Amino acid sequence: NAGVTQTPKFQVLKTGQSMTLQCAQDMNHEYMSWYRQDPGMGLRLIHYSVGAGITDQGEVPNGYNVSRSTTEDFPLRLLSAAPSQTSVYFCASSYSRSDQETQYFGPGTRLLVL
């Protein structure tokens, strides 16, 4: 199993550009999430999904869209990039069973918005 994969690893954008961060998992996990990590602030939840076709907002959703058309994929879209979105983005997934809550993280995407 590849686990949780993310592409690209690194991206530079200009203010106002749009892009999609890709996330995929091959563990048949129902739950998937997107976090952003900024220095000194830990990881903050952007959006999450409890299954295909179902998404919900986290604590910092503004400026981001998600969709979940398949169990495997959970892309994150930046509609109009801003310098405040410069961050490291992590995708994570887990099972839905209450005794299998371990979240597995992807390797991250480092985004720089100029």
Add this chain to the structure above:
Amino acid sequence: GENVEQHPSTLSVQEGDSAVIKCTYSDSASNYFPWYKQELGKRPQLIIDIRSNVGEKKDQRIAVTLNKTAKHFSLHITETQPEDSAVYFCAAPRTGRRALTFGSGTRLQVQP
């Protein structure tokens, strides 16, 4: 929603000493408390977790304790080694959701 506070933000110990990191949470319904280790430039990796029906869990040099009454949990690392140097995050489930709320992290430096 859930609020998780983590202390200290930085911790420096001598090799062989013990390290303790503490977290408090706000949602009394929280029942699962993981700890993640993140090395520089890497993804967070789960190192230990505890559920609310136990007060302590150990895995070799790592242990986690939970006090549900006081709503705090702690990570204990004994006989620290230089490879333990990393940022450690505690977390708790977001109310009604599978996603996590993370503490702000503790940078542990083990001096050889």
